[in-house]
Amino acid sequence: MSTSDTHVARCFCGAVELEISGQPEGMGYCHCASCREWSAGPVNAFSLWPKDAVKVRKGQDKLAHYAKHPRSVRYWCSTCGGHLFTEHPEWGLIDVFAAVIEDFEFAPGVHANYQETVLPMHDGLTKFRDFPEPLGGSGETIAE
Template sequence: MKELHASCLCGAVALTLPDQFDYMGNCHCSECRKFSGGDYASVGGLDGNKVTIMKGEEAISRYRKSAETTLAFCRHCGSSLFSQKSSSGKINLRLGVLDDVPSQQPAFHLFVGSKAPWHQIGDDCPQFDTRPPV
């Protein structure tokens, strides 16, 4: 299986992970917009134990957003890296930090009920007001 590399803007943090996400999607919730600084956040979900921090563990700052979710970012350049669920260990990697092209692409939009009012979704991927049904 192909390995993907990811890094922050300044290069202090480097990650590796398999090119096999459980899902890829675009989240339009206000929290992801604030964490990413964009109209939405493109994320890829995978088990946290599949992500290896190759460099810069000490450069990763973590913000506990809630009892369930911790946000990770580079303390030097501020790049948003990933969020992690405490109950499952699942990571939602911010796809913008990938240095390589993954074999998958985002397949849905979630929380479009709270998307930025100026943003127009321009693809045919399924859209969900909140989360997709299980």
């Protein structure tokens, strides 16, 4: 993690800029089909921040959003289509996609929804079948 308590995240074209303060509540990888389809990749690297830690400092009018279901509202730039974050209202957390945060040391701690993986990862991290119990999951883990 960088020593700074303030981070900047940008969309692909830079029209939308976020300011993130403090430290994330957690970081890891999500393997669920929704995250894979949204990111167009085999896994999504997440960083979860308290809702009040994430501010749009530029391009609020360029933000578009979509909620396939109410627990995940996904945001992107309407100019370039670059994905920025997912709001999780029931948790009070925002997942700022780790790849869009500048000068940020991504230090994953867990895998979520590993039962849905299409890219097995042998990294020694805890692999939750769904989510940890505090986030409403079973807390069950899967062996590598």
